[in-house]
């Protein structure tokens with residue numbers, strides 16, 4: 187089955203949330219039901235219209251992200267996934283993930299997801315401390331999350347990710363450890379643990395952008411943030427989670443195939459407002475303007491990647507994963523040896539203990555120290 191077809195990931199963007207969190211710079215906003223209903227119509231039209239371009243591909247992963255995809259009704263989600271099923275060739279062992287937020291899930295919706303073939307849920311908890319959730323402007327408390335999580339298990343979901351955020355206003359190492367403990371105690375198959383980044387244009391930026399925040403809970407110091415980061419790896423390892431990417435941990439066999447596709451630079455196409463794509467080394471983004479989107483699905487920022495850009499991406503995406511990259515893949519993809527391009531960089535990073543060759547020199551990965559300062563190390567691969 188699917189012989190000769192190339193693998194493809196599909197990303198579907200749902201740009202709606204019940205309310206905007208104070209730290210969020212994702213493309214999402216609150217909207218009336220009618221607007222969401224019309225968006226689903228337009229989204230399905232886009233997928234039907236563009237599907238013939240992907241006749242040579244078999245879809246291996248679908249990721250419905252946002253925003254808050256679970257704000258849609260179960261029937262709307264079924265329609266979106268039905269449109270994909272009816273118009274694309276799907277791999278037999280496809281992974282279909284839906285991002286959900288606590289407070290927007292119920293038994294009926296979850297049953298619809300199951301009928302639609304959803305086999306992975308990603309639930310945004312962020313913190314198990316109610317005061318931290320309030321400070322973030324989240325719509326839920328910890329108890330609401332627990333109800334959603336238990337409902338998901340009851341509905342039969344056996345592959346669940348929990349999203350967590352550290353370095354929050356007012357957060358202490360003890361509070362973060364308690365969040366990790368509570369999350370791990372539920373035994374999800376996957377945990378994503380990111381640090382909060384204060385993004386420009388958000389209410390948090392107005393508060394914390396220049397470092398001061400009079401009248402607000404302070405952000406943890408750099409030292410506290412580093413200790414939270416170290417605690418994450420240590421604690422989750424003890425609990426049987428394997429770190430397979432800088433911020434992602436999974437039980438054996440449960441790494442997220444869709445995200446691995448991004449890091450391996452597998453082709454993917456994004457549908458919906460502002461969604462990004464990479465197909466045949468061309469990157470583009472759908473317009474972020476709803477009216478333009480509805481009118482003609484306008485693509486923006488279309489960029490054919492040069493050989494050099496492909497090489498850079500291969501390195502800094504591949505090295506995010508703990509299994510690193512294969513030296514032979516580099517030669518196969520780029521027609522030259524990795525040392526011919528990166529001799530000096532590799533020697534320097536190896537000498538500084540930030541990167542190492544392993545598997546008899548067949549693979550390269552970051553060391554633990556390299557992962558700790560990955561932003562710096564990965565930037566060294568820009569040509």
Ligand code: SF4
Pocket residue numbers: 202203205206207210211212214252253254287310
């Ligand atoms: S739920 Fe997620 S996408 Fe929506 S506003 Fe909050 S952080 Fe942003």
